[in-house]
Amino acid sequence: MSLKNIFSKPEYIDGIGNIYPIKLKYYDDFIECSHLLYISKNHFEPNNIPLLELLFYSVEQFNLSKEDLIKKLEKLFSLVINKPIIYQEYENYFWFQIIDLVKKKFGDLIVLSLSHRDENGNYYWLCQCDCGSPPKNILGDDLINGITNSCGCSKDINQNKDDIFDEKSIISNHNYDNIRNIIMKQNLLFEQKVYKTELMNKWAEKAMKAKQKNAPNISLEDIITTVSVGCGKLFSDLEEYSIYQLYSDFFRLRKIMEHDSSVHFLCAGATNLKLQDFAESLNLYHNPYDDLFVSADKLTGLNKAIGK
Numbered sequence: 001m002s003l004k005n006i007f008s009k010p011e012y013i014d015g016i017g018n019i020y021p022i023k024l025k026y027y028d029d030f031i032e033c034s035h036l037l038y039i040s041k042n043h044f045e046p047n048n049i050p051l052l053e054l055l056f057y058s059v060e061q062f063n064l065s066k067e068d069l070i071k072k073l074e075k076l077f078s079l080v081i082n083k084p085i086i087y088q089e090y091e092n093y094f095w096f097q098i099i100d101l102v103k104k105k106f107g108d109l110i111v112l113s114l115s116h117r118d119e120n121g122n123y124y125w126l127c128q129c130d131c132g133s134p135p136k137n138i139l140g141d142d143l144i145n146g147i148t149n150s151c152g153c154s155k156d157i158n159q160n161k162d163d164i165f166d167e168k169s170i171i172s173n174h175n176y177d178n179i180r181n182i183i184m185k186q187n188l189l190f191e192q193k194v195y196k197t198e199l200m201n202k203w204a205e206k207a208m209k210a211k212q213k214n215a216p217n218i219s220l221e222d223i224i225t226t227v228s229v230g231c232g233k234l235f236s237d238l239e240e241y242s243i244y245q246l247y248s249d250f251f252r253l254r255k256i257m258e259h260d261s262s263v264h265f266l267c268a269g270a271t272n273l274k275l276q277d278f279a280e281s282l283n284l285y286h287n288p289y290d291d292l293f294v295s296a297d298k299l300t301g302l303n304k305a306i307g308k
């Protein structure tokens, strides 16, 4: 068993680099675009073309325009990869270019590192000028478009510019499925089962709603406040948590509390109670859609009871 998830470590993919689990402070940004991840090949018939292409071809089906889809995907990818991403298309091809300007030269400037993203989503890069003045943060678009090519010391338009786009650093049909799986797994998003018939889908929706009716109504905010109170964590600490870390604490806390109340019941003479270990394994990857319908063999008792 790997400790990657509990320590919120990224997943590395060749060409792409690291894919990071979402921190809770970016959760609101994430849910604005993460719903696209729920769309799987199972939603399409026939589905022998790549998923990303299916998304683009059938974008209206999801009440989106192509521009919205592009914006959402750019946002989603840049949130998890932590680098600017721009959509590109050429003839019949399209892809998402990951932009990494580190070590690239723009006139007199060499890029040292990615500095930060401002509130409008613009990326700034820390650059060193040939003249030796202290490094400066410069807007990525200004570097790429040749608007800024020195710290301000040189008035010359210096067109000597490196090739900035690495053709291996792209998200396209060939790796979207893999990246999608990683993002879903890291952030505990579960693929909804798509059944062959529309009627089955309606039943599944009903069954899910009925199931949720019996479950306590707990929002993410409730989980955060429970962990904060129960574990004595500050909200500012929890902002840095991944969803996996938050759920781990929450479910562990519940196990400990369940254990404590079982002990009380047992001491008070309860007999029909099995004491569970509070440290027993948590399975955060349990897909709630997996056991939506009870299998036929489990129904035999019920069928007998109702005389079938």
Ligand SMILES: [Zn+2]
Pocket (backbone or CB within 6 Å): 108, 129, 130, 131, 132, 133, 150, 151, 152, 153, 154
């Ligand atoms: Zn300079």
